[in-house]
Amino acid sequence: xxxxxxxxxxxxxxxxxxxxxxxxxxxxxxxxxxxxxxxxxxxxxxxxxxxxxxxxxxxxxxxxxxxxxxxxxxxxxxxxxxxxxxxxxxxxxxxxxxxxxxxxxxxxxxxxxxxxxxxxxxxxxxxxxxxxxxxxxxxxxxxxxxxxxxxxxxxxxxxxxxxxxxxxxxxxxxxxxxxxxxxxxxxxxxxxxxxxxxxxxxxxxxxxxxxxxxxxxxxxxxxxxxxxxxxxxxxxxxxxxxxxxxxxxxxxxxxxxxxxxxxxxxxxxxxxxxxxxxxxxxxxxxxxxxxxxxxxxxxxxxxxxxxxxxxxxxxxxxxxxxxxxxxxxxxxxxxxxxxxxxxxxxxxxxxxxxxxxxxxxxxxxxxxxxxxxxxxxxxxxxxxxxxxxxxxxxxxxxxxxxxxx
Ligand code: ADP
Ligand code: ASP
Ligand code: MG
Numbered sequence: 479x480x481x482x483x484x485x486x487x488x489x490x491x492x493x494x495x496x497x498x499x500x501x502x503x504x505x506x507x508x509x510x511x512x513x514x515x516x517x518x519x520x521x522x523x524x525x526x527x528x529x530x531x532x533x534x535x536x537x538x539x540x541x542x543x544x545x546x547x548x549x550x551x552x553x554x555x556x557x558x559x560x561x562x563x564x565x566x567x568x569x570x571x572x573x574x575x576x577x578x579x580x581x582x583x584x585x586x587x588x589x590x591x592x593x594x595x596x597x598x599x600x601x602x603x604x605x606x607x608x609x610x611x612x613x614x615x616x617x618x619x620x621x622x623x624x625x626x627x628x629x630x631x632x633x634x635x636x637x638x639x640x641x642x643x644x645x646x647x648x649x650x651x652x653x654x655x656x657x658x659x660x661x662x663x664x665x666x667x668x669x670x671x672x673x674x675x676x677x678x679x680x681x682x683x684x685x686x687x688x689x690x691x692x693x694x695x696x697x698x699x700x701x702x703x704x705x706x707x708x709x710x711x712x713x714x715x716x717x718x719x720x721x722x723x724x725x726x727x728x729x730x731x732x733x734x735x736x737x738x739x740x741x742x743x744x745x746x747x748x749x750x751x752x753x754x755x756x757x758x759x760x761x762x763x764x765x766x767x768x769x770x771x772x773x774x775x776x777x778x779x780x781x782x783x784x785x786x787x788x789x790x791x792x793x794x795x796x797x798x799x800x801x802x803x804x805x806x807x808x809x810x811x812x813x814x815x816x817x818x819x820x821x822x823x824x825x826x827x828x829x830x831x832x833x834x835x836x837x838x839x840x841x842x843x844x845x846x847x848x849x850x851x852x853x854x855x856x857x858x859x860x861x862x863x864x865x866x867x868x869x870x871x872x873x874x875x876x877x878x879x880x881x882x883x
Contacts, residue, residue, distance in 0.1 A: 480645030485635035490709035492522035520551025541586035552612035570608035582616025589624035594641035632693035640700035650709035655716030658879035685736030729826030743784040746809035818866035
């Protein structure tokens with residue numbers, strides 16, 4: 479018995495049948511004496527559908543209005559969920575960010591949570607109600623509603639669990655837990671019993687869609703352990719927690735793939751101090767976030783510089799680089815979206831031999847590595863997008879990830 483925060487993603491509330499199944503699961507929790515705060519995503523593909531509809535008006539709609547529109551998706555599913563619970567004789571009420579006291583700031587479309595004042599939620603819990611909170615949204619300092627970036631309901635749930643001091647935080651989705659890689663790509667992927675916040679953060683930041691990286695960051699900062707579970711069955715899921723609460727360590731925990739990558743290269747840049755600073759400061763001044771950077775060895779008095787950005791920021795980055803090519807004395811530039819990032823994540827990636835095995839696996843499969851970056855717990859590579867799924871499967875086999883747990 480205690481307070482549970484339960485988040486249900488889009489596929490878990492896709493239609494009334496799913497909403498009924500979820501509501502009856504929550505009814506069981508209440509029957510067992512638990513208090514429950516739910517966080518729901520928009521039904522099925524509602525967010526995509528709303529974006530597509532609004533694009534018929536203009537492909538470049540005002541971001542404030544887009545957020546106002548997108549927030550309605552979560553509001554709708556929260557209301558339906560509360561109605562379904564009520565129909566099962568479970569007292570429940572829905573709340574938007576305004577009633578739930580969830581504040582955010584930053585840019586529309588990718589705002590960050592700034593505060594949670596859970597007084598109203600606590601009051602309703604004390605009256606025995608299930609509170610159903612619309613995920614993905616927060617109140618901006620000017621009183622507007624803004625959204626937290628795609629997949630942002632995960633962040634709403636973790637932040638609420640922290641603010642409420644919940645006893646348990648459960649993230650319900652459409653797979654049994656966190657796998658060694660996307661089970662849609664590799665059928666033999668293994669479900670992990672547990673994983674550290676740090677490893678989950680890397681997997682998520684490098685493309686594992688199952689958790690939003692900012693949600694994992696929030697969990698890490700606030701010491702919130704959570705379990706990723708399947709809403710379609712009652713199996714145990716994956717516990718995401720601190721290293722001291724998990725038994726043993728694995729060399730490799732998983733492989734991620736990120737298709738939201740684009741590459742820009744600048745040719746024959748003079749080999750002089752200050753050039754890289756000039757390029758990347760100009761790019762940053764336009765709000766573009768650069769991920770990987772590679773500089774080729776000096777040939778004569780020049781070299782090439784290449785870097786990656788997310789696909790949605792490519793146009794902005796290309797405009798900046800185009801305007802700099804002449805003043806830098808470079809001979810030209812190229813860019814493209816045809817690349818993906820494939821990453822191997824685990825506490826032991828820096829063990830002797832692991833990097834060699836990763837690169838050899840690419841070579842054995844005829845896959846060219848265009849860029850590499852490493853940290854203590856990951857090795858990332860930029861490769862041609864059409865090879866990404868093959869690379870993930872080959873690395874999964876190489877590290878025998880079909881047999882881990
Ligand atoms: P929700 O709508 O519940 O938030 P998402 O679609 O955002 O669900 O995330 C779940 C999906 O994430 C799964 O269906 C799976 O295909 C994908 N996924 C990618 N990488 C992984 C992984 N390492 N483990 C589990 N699922 C993953
Ligand atoms: N509905 C939003 C999305 O599709 C938020 C979420 O599902 O977490 O991105
Ligand atoms: Mg999600």
